[in-house]
Amino acid sequence: MSAIAVVDVGSNSIKVAIVDEQDRRELGRLTESVRLQQDVNPGDPLSAETQAAAAAAIGRLLDFARTKGATRFTVLGTSAVRECSNRQVFAETVRAVTGVPLTIVSGEVEARLAGSGVRTDPAYQAYANIMAFDLGGGSLEVTAIRGQHYVLARSFPLGSVRMTNGYLRGGAGVVDELDQASIRTHLMGVLQTIIPANAAENYLIIGAGGAFAAVALHLEAMGEPPVGGRLPVLRIRELRDRMCALDLDGRRKIPGIPADRADIMPAALITLCVLADLTGAESFHLSHYGVRHGMVELLLGPSGEHLLT
Known part of the structure; x- marks a missing residue:
């Protein structure tokens, strides 16, 4: 082997x-x-x-x-x-x-690798059209793929660590309505003209990265493990409201949320809710595939040969 x-x-x-x-x-x-x-x-x-x-x-x-x-x-x-x-x-x-x-790697290449990685996830290979959001600490990668053709592949400086440091003063305190509105306004200003309205009608909406995985861990800890990888947006909104109302110590006590992510989860959850608003998604489909798997495809080919074109 x-x-x-x-x-x-x-x-x-x-x-x-x-x-x-x-x-x-x-x-x-x-x-x-x-x-x-x-x-x-x-x-x-x-x-x-x-x-x-x-x-x-x-x-x-x-x-x-x-x-x-x-x-x-x-x-x-x-x-x-x-x-x-x-x-x-x-x-x-x-x-x-x-x-x-x-x-x-550049931002565009990172986005393409992330999209290609999600495309290789066995759970979603049967879907012709996918829109994937890979939310990291520094950036958000957005890809839309029809078959093997990239309709969209962009990287934006909207990662959860960046948003936390820029808008939430490090993420130690309660996140009030004004703080939430500031992040939401910034996200909408950047993404509203990029993400097609009601994209969920034409694409399977997939979420990758630590924030989506943390939501899944929380649901499992609450006795609601994701069915078919689905992360209901309603549950994400509820978790956002709960976490924003707590300071860092309180957030660390929420079941399933990794302690080292408790500071950045409010910004991450606000971002997920904005993505749901823009796409019209009622749920995200969780994938643990991403940049790493996309790079494997590129190195092994031939299915990855289009990534850098």
């Missing part, structure tokens, strides 16, 4: 997926919680401490991939990495620690 591992160095976490090269079956996945995009301007340099923590986490993920049979490795840097002013220094640090080069 020969396997390939792809590591996605994101703004809020670092993830690896290991895939069998022959049948493209996923052999394993693992996440390390390392926040690259701290409470600073996105373009500021990564501190030496953050670089060291991230490189060490990448090393552990690569070691995990080796236990699953991986012999080929790719490490991708996305939003926080491409924006930081010392990204080349960070790339050198990663290579020195792990022996694997860091490839930094």
